[in-house]
Amino acid sequence: MTNRVKFLQEVEKVVSAAEAMSPDKLLFTYNGVLFPSTICNAETFEALGSCFESREDDVMLVAYPKCGSNWTLQLLYDMVYSIHDKEPPGIIPMLEFGAPDKFERLKQESSPRVLTTHLFYDNLPKTVFDKKVKMLVVFRNPKDTAVSLFHFYTNNPVLPTYSSWDTFFQDFMSGKVCWGSYFDHAVAWNKHIDDEGVMITTFEEMKKDLDIAIKKISEFFGFSLTEEQVQFIANKGTFKSMKEKSMQTHGQFGQVLFRKGDVGDWKNNFTEAQNQEMDAKFEECLAGTKLGEMMNYNVHCK
Template sequence: MANLKQLFEHAEKILSVAKEKSHDELMFTYKGVLYPSILCSEEMFQALDAFEFRPDDLLMVSYPKCGTNWTQHILYDMVYTISNQEPPGEIPMLEFGTPQKLERLSNLPSPRVLITHLHRDYLPEQVFTKKLKTLVVFRNPKDNAVSLFHFHLGNPLLPKYNSWDEFFTVFMSGEVNFGSYFDHAIAWNKHIEDENVLIIMFEDMKKDLIAAISQIADFFSIHLTKEQIELIATNGSFKTMKEKSTETHGPMGKFIFRKGEVGDWKNYFSEAQSLEMDAKFEACLAGTKIGEKMKYNVYCKA
């Protein structure tokens, strides 16, 4: 727990630093993609290319606000809580922090839970040469956009936007941290049938969390009893996670967990915005296998 306390103290410091930054200073561009400047750096990306992955690492990839913290919590329960181990007091997000954090991750015992928001094309080459099993989490684009908008509103580490309308325009252009949602989805669609890739939808997790946990455990070859799966599902409910957010995420918890709902986009999208997103989906993902998994007509049509 000492490591966790240090982590929270560090979070307080970076929040203080962020408050002094302008909108533009909170972002930087690396290889043509925007990233949060307080959390990421060119030095870290270069160090990450040399990071030594292991074949038994549990890698989870998600576009921001697609269920990252929720899925991380579930993976941590699978690996640590069920076996009565203390989880490491390190942020598992690979691109966040300094190269010294990667050195500490290198000293962790296997299996390690590692997480990233990076576009598939910018993942370190070892992810592919070592054939890491990779869990990819997506959420329908309309709810994702609304969740990301609120995340920007509440998170001092991210630039602010004057209105939902302003943010929607930026989101649709892909000029947001970690790049275009649609670019991420298109890249993973090309590898949706790879045997070491499992793509799971936020909406499917909401609909049947027990089934999703069983699927994830089977994919990573983690053997769980029915009772253990049910316990992980109970601990992984949004209500439980939000209630414990300060304990688990320190000062960041209050803006990481908001609603966790499906369909909240209907409270924000104008008819014109909805049609614009429909057209973007049609152009980029309609008829693709990942598009089918998203059930766009179910979750993104009023």
């Protein structure tokens, strides 16, 4: 059985389990933050601190949900596996997903391992910092992130459905959504924007010029790519290409993961009052910061 088949079977198992559950059981709270109960559990969070062992050459991706993590993960997979004609492992690379025994299986994976997480900076396992693991952190403007997460909830059997965008917006602004507050996540990472071994990029920057983004990311992780390899990864990594192959790569869940991938879709959802509320929140949390500058808020959110 190929690793891809194993991965797809895991995904199907999660979707089937979620479809059999009542909506009120789909989420649980751990340390004050909501998580999906079919893919996360308290035992795995506890084991993450004691059983997970980082390696110095781990390739770590961090992103708040719907900021481009699946897209960027595909690019990293291609850098590490495809161009070396290796098959990616069958294990789901999200640190907090699955049962605690996954950490034993991770020990068997050859280096470099591609790993990812939606966890906040302060919730990352200590071993990541002890081993000085390089971390690529991807951000997306908060308005598009909110809209994308709303549709993700609505189309996703693993999460409860919202009755309206307005209801979801209030929960997003107060951090009562899976993986907690976008703004808390951003504020925490802004404090570490200049840390050695941290590279922050944005969804919008990658959309603008994927070739340049791939070159920067590969240089950060110390991968030597030829122009042909960069082009190969960029062609495979367009949103159109990934959406077309999503059934093949992610099974029925592919339709949930890859919706539009646009910049500016928020304009189809936000009311004027919601615009003002989000603008005020951004001003309060990120205006004048390095991360705030990188996000080009006035270009993408006005």
